[in-house]
Amino acid sequence: MLTRSHWICTLAVAISWATGLGGWAHGDERSDPLLDRFNRGSHSVTAFEDVIVVPMDSKRVLPHQTVIIRSGRIFAMGRTGEIDIPEGAERIDGRDKYLVPGLVDMHFHLFPADGGTDPESVDHALALLVANGVTSARSTLGSPNHLEIRDRIRTGKTFGPTLYLASPPLHSKETPTPARVRELVYQYKTDGFDLIKLVLKDRTDYDSAVVAAREVGLPIFGHVGAAIGIEHALEVGQSIEHLDGYVRVVEEDLKRLAGLVRATRRANVWNCPTQFFHECLYSRDLAKVGSYAGVSLVRQSVRDEWNRQKTEAIGKHADKEAELATRRRIIKALRDGGVRLLVGSDSPGDFRVPGFAMVEEMRSLHRAGMTPYEVLDSATRLPADYFSALREFGTVEVGKRADLILLNANPLQDIDAVLDQAGVMLRGAWLPRSVLDDAAKRHAAALF
Ligand SMILES: [Zn+2]
Secondary structure (H helix, E strand, O other): OOOHHHHHHHHHHHHHHHHHOOOOOOOOHHHOHHHHHHHHHOOOEEEEEEEEEOOOOOOOOEEEEEEEEEOOEEEEEEEOOOOOOOOOOEEEEOOOOEEEEOEEEEEEOOOOHHHOOOOHHHHHHHHHHHHOOEEEEEEOOOOOHHHHHHHHHHOOOOOOOEEEEEOOOEEOOOOOOHHHHHHHHHHHHHHOOOEEEEEOOOHHHHHHHHHHHHHHOOOEEEOOOOOOOHHHHHHHOOEEEOOOOHHHHHHHOHHHHHHHHHHHHHHOOOEEOOHHHHHHHHOOOHHHHHOOOOHHHOOHHHHHHHHHHHHHHHHHOOOOHHHHHHHHHHHHHHHHOOOOEOOOOOEOEOOEOOOHHHHHHHHHHHHOOOOHHHHHHHHOHHHHHHOOOOOOOOOOOOOOEOOEEEEOOOOOOOHHHHHOEEEEEEOOEEEEHHHHHHHHHHHHHHHO
């Protein structure tokens, strides 16, 4: 049996495919203005002049900085006036603006090729991520065609963030023996997946996957079935989605929360709570879900269908406010206990528009009691650490990949500032707000 949240999560994705079928626009990839702009921009030289840098290496801001970008990397950074701006560089006025690392959506669904889905929907979703400052994403439900999508992005044929790919999920039903599980883990490593996704209910299968993943050097993450149990998942170091395992234990006995937090910290286990996904799913307020960021860009007929399904769900299901409060309590306790949390949108889905949903998750985590700095840390530096790629991205430092967002306000004071973007830099290519707004409109209308 799958865990409840997995079932819901999978169902939500399935519904969004079903409601979207036949409705996707067919754009011409070759004339994609974002891709053209990216391919021109990624090789150019850009200077952010007199900008306030929020480096995210610690809780500080660096005023009056000039940052030079060259060949997709942060080439130089220092006090304005002390840094030479190369001739021919595109100059961006950074006065009173904040330069922060690009965001990483740690729970994102690339559509599978065999899902009966228009492959162009993938392009729409990827564009929406970048249009909201998401410059890297972890795909959490693998499919063989994702390897090709990642290659197309790497080679400039598809516009999109840097992708980290989970393997196809290991289910007990489809992987009947521990030997088969082991074989698949080795296969996924050879194929080129970055992580092993676990949805195994059988303990022997699960342990076989854990050992094999360790042998091939791939991290494991995913759901925690009842037969596995949170304690065992912590023991083997699986990183955990949706607070699986915690909610049930804490609902039964609140006194066990402190012990669970300590065990999680001791095991150094990562958590991706996907709180916004649960708020969205459990909300009984049509006006509220309709006001989530990005939803107004979705076609009216699709929104009507979302509303119809939401109304039906409200009639069928019990109030889940208590569970949402428990989740908030767990998030806060984990954070205060030094556990590393990640920001994941669990999009696309009903009322969850890629990219916009990432910012909504940041707001949700803030409402759960995390400070703006902690939330931003969970969306930038910590994911890079998760992928053992801190030398590559995650902070604003010389040598790192030029994945950046220019904000009109200070995100350390108000997390909503993350929505107020003057522009995004994707691997060295500058995309100003007007371009992003246009892209968000087009792709949100076409995706669903
Ligand atoms: Zn999901």
